[in-house]
Amino acid sequence: MKYSALNLLRQGFAGHRGWPAAWRNADLKSDYDIVIVGGGGHGLATAYYLAKEHGLSNIAVLEKGWIGGGNTGRNTTVVRSNYFYPESAAFYDFSLKLYEGLSRELNYNIMLSQRGMMMLAHSSHDLELLKRSRNAMLLNGVDAKLLTPDEVKARAPALDVSRKARHPIWGALMQERGGVARHDAVAWGYARAASALGVDIVQNCEVVGFDIVAGRIKGVRTRLGEVKADRVALAAAGHSSVLARMVCFRLPLYSYALQAFVSEPLKPVLDTVIASPASGTGVYVSQSDKGELVVGSALDLYGSYAQRGNLPIIEETAAGLVSLFPSFSRLRLLRHWAGIVDVTHDSTPIIDRTPIDGLYVNCGWGTGGFKAIPGGGATFAHLIARDAPHPLAAPFSFDRFRTGALIDEAAAAGIAH
Amino acid sequence: MLSIVCPFCGPRDETEFRCGGESHIARPGPPDAVTDEAWADYLFYRDNTKGVQFERWVHAYGCGLWFNVARNSVTHEILAVYEMTDPKPHGLVE
Numbered sequence: 001m002k003y004s005a006l007n008l009l010r011q012g013f014a015g016h017r018g019w020p021a022a023w024r025n026a027d028l029k030s031d032y033d034i035v036i037v038g039g040g041g042h043g044l045a046t047a048y049y050l051a052k053e054h055g056l057s058n059i060a061v062l063e064k065g066w067i068g069g070g071n072t073g074r075n076t077t078v079v080r081s082n083y084f085y086p087e088s089a090a091f092y093d094f095s096l097k098l099y100e101g102l103s104r105e106l107n108y109n110i111m112l113s114q115r116g117m118m119m120l121a122h123s124s125h126d127l128e129l130l131k132r133s134r135n136a137m138l139l140n141g142v143d144a145k146l147l148t149p150d151e152v153k154a155r156a157p158a159l160d161v162s163r164k165a166r167h168p169i170w171g172a173l174m175q176e177r178g179g180v181a182r183h184d185a186v187a188w189g190y191a192r193a194a195s196a197l198g199v200d201i202v203q204n205c206e207v208v209g210f211d212i213v214a215g216r217i218k219g220v221r222t223r224l225g226e227v228k229a230d231r232v233a234l235a236a237a238g239h240s241s242v243l244a245r246m247v248c249f250r251l252p253l254y255s256y257a258l259q260a261f262v263s264e265p266l267k268p269v270l271d272t273v274i275a276s277p278a279s280g281t282g283v284y285v286s287q288s289d290k291g292e293l294v295v296g297s298a299l300d301l302y303g304s305y306a307q308r309g310n311l312p313i314i315e316e317t318a319a320g321l322v323s324l325f326p327s328f329s330r331l332r333l334l335r336h337w338a339g340i341v342d343v344t345h346d347s348t349p350i351i352d353r354t355p356i357d358g359l360y361v362n363c364g365w366g367t368g369g370f371k372a373i374p375g376g377g378a379t380f381a382h383l384i385a386r387d388a389p390h391p392l393a394a395p396f397s398f399d400r401f402r403t404g405a406l407i408d409e410a411a412a413a414g415i416a417h
Numbered sequence: 418m419l420s421i422v423c424p425f426c427g428p429r430d431e432t433e434f435r436c437g438g439e440s441h442i443a444r445p446g447p448p449d450a451v452t453d454e455a456w457a458d459y460l461f462y463r464d465n466t467k468g469v470q471f472e473r474w475v476h477a478y479g480c481g482l483w484f485n486v487a488r489n490s491v492t493h494e495i496l497a498v499y500e501m502t503d504p505k506p507h508g509l510v511e
Contacts, residue, residue: 241466242467251462252462254439302472303472303490310418345460401460402456
C-alpha cells in the first residue's frame with residue numbers, strides 16, 4: 001500500500017488496523033539468480049537497485065539476524081560528503097544526492113534533516129587544514145564554507161567559544177547539505193521497496209559456507225539449507241573477513257568496535273551536527289528528534305567482533321563532549337553500544353570482484369558506511385548486474401593495494417570515517 | 418577495561434598500552450624478488466580472525482616493551498602473553 005495522505009486518512013478512519021506489513025518476510029527458496037549476504041543498508045539497497053535499475057528478479061537478501069540490526073542500526077545517522085579526494089567526493093556526494101531524493105523514491109519517510117554539519121578548528125593550524133578541505137570540496141563541486149567563531153556561536157550557542165575553553169574554537173568548516181537521517185527508516189524503506197519488486201528478504205539465515213566449482217560460485221550454504229546462485233554478493237561490513245575466510249581468501253581489512261551513545265532527552269539545544277576531530281577525542285554530536293543527544297567518537301583501537309564497547313572510550317567521549325559543551329556536564333548517558341566496522345588502510349571502501357568468478361564484495365566502509373548506503377547500493381548493483389565497475393566506484397578496487405594508488409582519506413581529511 | 422599483564426611491569430590497565438595489530442607477519446624478501454601482490458599482502462591483507470587473534474602490544478605509557486598477546490576478539494579474553502620473537506602458543510593455533 002502506498003504511503004500517502006489519502007491512505008493515512010482512510011486508515012485513520014479504520015482505526016489503523018488495515019496497514020499491511022511493510023515488507024514480506026520471505027521463506028528461503030533453493031534457487032536464486034543473485035544472493036546478497038547481509039541485510040543491512042548496503043545489502044538491501046543493492047537488492048533494490050538490482051531490481052529497480054537493472055530489471056533483475058529472483059534475488060534474495062540473506063540476513064544473519066534481523067535487517068538493519070548491525071551497523072545500519074548502530075551508527076549515529078550522520079550523512080555528509082565533506083571528503084577531500086576527487087574520487088571520494090564524487091562518490092559520497094552522489095550518495096548524498098540519492099539521500100536527498102530517497103523519501104520520494106522509496107515512498108518511505110527517511111526523515112532526512114539537512115541541518116548542516118560543522119567540523120571545528122581548535123587552533124590556527126586546524127583552521128589552515130579546514131581551509132584546505134574547504135578548497136578541495138569546492139573544487140570537487142561540493143558545498144562548503146568556513147564559519148568564524150561568532151558564526152559558530154550563533155549556530156550552536158551551547159558551544160563554549162570563550163578563549164578560556166579547553167578547546168578554543170577558531171572557526172568551523174560547514175557543509176549545509178550535511179545532516180542526519182533516520183537509520184532504521186533507511187533499512188526499512190529499502191527493504192519495503194525491494195520486497196515490492198519481488199526481492200526475498202530472509203532473516204535469521206546465517207551463511208556458513210560457499211559452493212565453488214572450478215573457481216566459480218555456485219551457491220551458498222546457510223543455517224536454513226543450501227541455496228543455488230550464479231552470483232553472490234557480500235555486504236557484511238565488519239564480518240566480511242569471516243565470510244572471505246570461508247572461501248579461503250583474505251581481505252585488506254581490520255575489524256574494530258565503534259561505540260555510540262545516547263543521552264537522556266533534552267529540550268532543543270542543538271540544531272546542527274558538530275564534529276571535533278582535532279580536539280584529540282574526535283567527538284561528534286547531534287540531537288535526535290526525540291531530544292536525545294547522539295554522540296560518537298573514536299574507535300576502540302584493537303581488533304574486536306564483540307559489538308560492545310569498552311569503558312576508556314566512554315570516559316574519553318564524555319570528557320570530550322563536556323569540554324565542548326560545559327552545560328552538558330550533568331547529563332546522563334542512557335544507552336551505549338558498538339558496531340563492528342571494517343577498516344581499510346586508507347579509509348576508502350572496496351566495491352569489487354573477488355578471486356572467485358561470480359562472487360562480489362562491498363566492504364571497507366569503516367566508520368562511515370551509513371552515509372554511503374544509497375551510493376554503495378547503486379554502484380554495487382551496477383557491478384553485479386554488468387560484471388563491470390560503476391565509474392564512481394571503479395577507484396574502490398582491490399588493485400589499489402597492489403599498485404599503491406591508495407585514496408588516503410584518513411590522512412587527507414584527518415577525521416574518523 | 419582490559420587488564421593486560423606486561424611481561425616486565427605486571428598487570429596494568431589497557432589505557433597504558435597501544436595495540437600494534439596482527440603479529441607474526443614476516444617481511445618478504447629479498448626486495449628484488451618480491452612481487453607487488455606479495456608486498457600488498459604483507460602490508461595490507463590480514464587474517465582479522467573472529468576468535469583467537471595474535472597481536473603485538475606495546476606498554477606505551479610504561480616500560481615501552483613490545484610483546485605478543487593472544488586474545489579472543491569476541492570475548493576479549495586474554496589467553497596468553499608471550500615474547501615478541503616467540504612462536505604462537507601451542508593449543509591456541511587453529
